[in-house]
Amino acid sequence: MPINSCRAFFSLPVFDLAFRPLFLLASLFGIIALLYWGGVWNGWVNPSHALSVALWHGHEMMFGFVGAVLVGFLLTAVQSWTGLRSIHGQQCALLVGCWLVGRIAMWPGVGLPSWLVILLDSSFFIYAAIFLAKLIYQKKQTRNYFAVLVLLLLIFTNINFHLSSQTQQFETASNSLYSAVFLITLMMAVIGGRIIPMFTANATQIPARSRRLWLDRVALFAVWLVVVVFFLQLQSWIPDYLLAIMLLIAACLTALRCACWRFFTTLSHPLLWSLHLSYWCIPLGLSLLAYHYALGFVSINDALHTLTVGGMGGLILSMMSRVSLGHTGRPIIASSKMKVAFICMFVAGFVRVLMFTVFQGSLLALWLSIFFWVFAYSLFLYQYIPILFAQSKG
Numbered sequence: 001m002p003i004n005s006c007r008a009f010f011s012l013p014v015f016d017l018a019f020r021p022l023f024l025l026a027s028l029f030g031i032i033a034l035l036y037w038g039g040v041w042n043g044w045v046n047p048s049h050a051l052s053v054a055l056w057h058g059h060e061m062m063f064g065f066v067g068a069v070l071v072g073f074l075l076t077a078v079q080s081w082t083g084l085r086s087i088h089g090q091q092c093a094l095l096v097g098c099w100l101v102g103r104i105a106m107w108p109g110v111g112l113p114s115w116l117v118i119l120l121d122s123s124f125f126i127y128a129a130i131f132l133a134k135l136i137y138q139k140k141q142t143r144n145y146f147a148v149l150v151l152l153l154l155i156f157t158n159i160n161f162h163l164s165s166q167t168q169q170f171e172t173a174s175n176s177l178y179s180a181v182f183l184i185t186l187m188m189a190v191i192g193g194r195i196i197p198m199f200t201a202n203a204t205q206i207p208a209r210s211r212r213l214w215l216d217r218v219a220l221f222a223v224w225l226v227v228v229v230f231f232l233q234l235q236s237w238i239p240d241y242l243l244a245i246m247l248l249i250a251a252c253l254t255a256l257r258c259a260c261w262r263f264f265t266t267l268s269h270p271l272l273w274s275l276h277l278s279y280w281c282i283p284l285g286l287s288l289l290a291y292h293y294a295l296g297f298v299s300i301n302d303a304l305h306t307l308t309v310g311g312m313g314g315l316i317l318s319m320m321s322r323v324s325l326g327h328t329g330r331p332i333i334a335s336s337k338m339k340v341a342f343i344c345m346f347v348a349g350f351v352r353v354l355m356f357t358v359f360q361g362s363l364l365a366l367w368l369s370i371f372f373w374v375f376a377y378s379l380f381l382y383q384y385i386p387i388l389f390a391q392s393k394g
Helices: 003-010 019-042 053-082 089-106 114-138 142-166 170-204 213-231 240-259 270-295 300-326 336-358 363-389
Strands: none
Touching: 003 089, 019 053, 019 089, 019 300, 019 363, 053 089, 053 114, 053 142, 053 170, 053 300, 089 114, 114 142, 142 170, 170 213, 170 270, 170 300, 213 240, 240 270, 270 300, 270 336, 300 336, 300 363, 336 363
């Protein structure tokens, strides 16, 4: 490709900031990966993969889908945090390339050597962590090193997943996925706790209540404790009743924190109530996990899907919509299509957790959940592809 053509390509608006290509690709990949997963359940697809298809599904939704959105958000937010120009142009395209080769390496049937799969799949997070750390270090913003720490822990968790699955230590590989879920949940708890009260006060013109710093700190400490237990894979060493108590305390403290944010003032603001409802999935998911360890009536996977489908899926859809509007200079107002998308996303979470639990692995429940997820993210793509490929308006 001629040099001038390369420059023109890397100067396209879609490479202006990391959120543009990564939000688009993550949404598309989430749709493809879930349809593939549903096809496996139905017997329409016969995966030729050394990795368990359930482990593949968990890995690709956490490290492929959620990971892309997380990195896109952080590398966009760091520009606001520091005032320094974040990743763009050729470097942004390279970051996207790292993500793409990771997804190709992990796709069933590709059959690359194990060491190469680990290298390709980890390169995306390593590159993102280095760039993020560099900008934060230049401005000495110690408060935001937390984001770098989470990315480093995700890198470790991802490598541990690969090494465990390649040596057929499938329980350890599953525990690595649980660790990733709780690390992302921690990010939701911290970042959501910063922005949701502020966005609510700004949009509703109702002054935010005085922050209860003690409650914020205690609630986050409780979530941190859950993360540490699952990250170090200590859950098998701790009595179930103690795990249940720990999870229930974290759930109650997080619920108290949410209750201070005036959810009912946001009902006319879809970009706000969708954030609030997603955040409420954290205490709900932690409560179901406590119920799992106390009584065993809810499977750990169903409880975790409260955090992943309702919490992460909903929060991601809402934040991608908001960030895509705000960072392209457009009014931060949800369209009628996105209102439908937000509702569909929470229906997907409700169906996946409640119906799937009640009817014990019903294919109908699974496909209903997949349908509502796919419809929600298809609406996002339909609405935002023109926006994310266009020049900013401000």
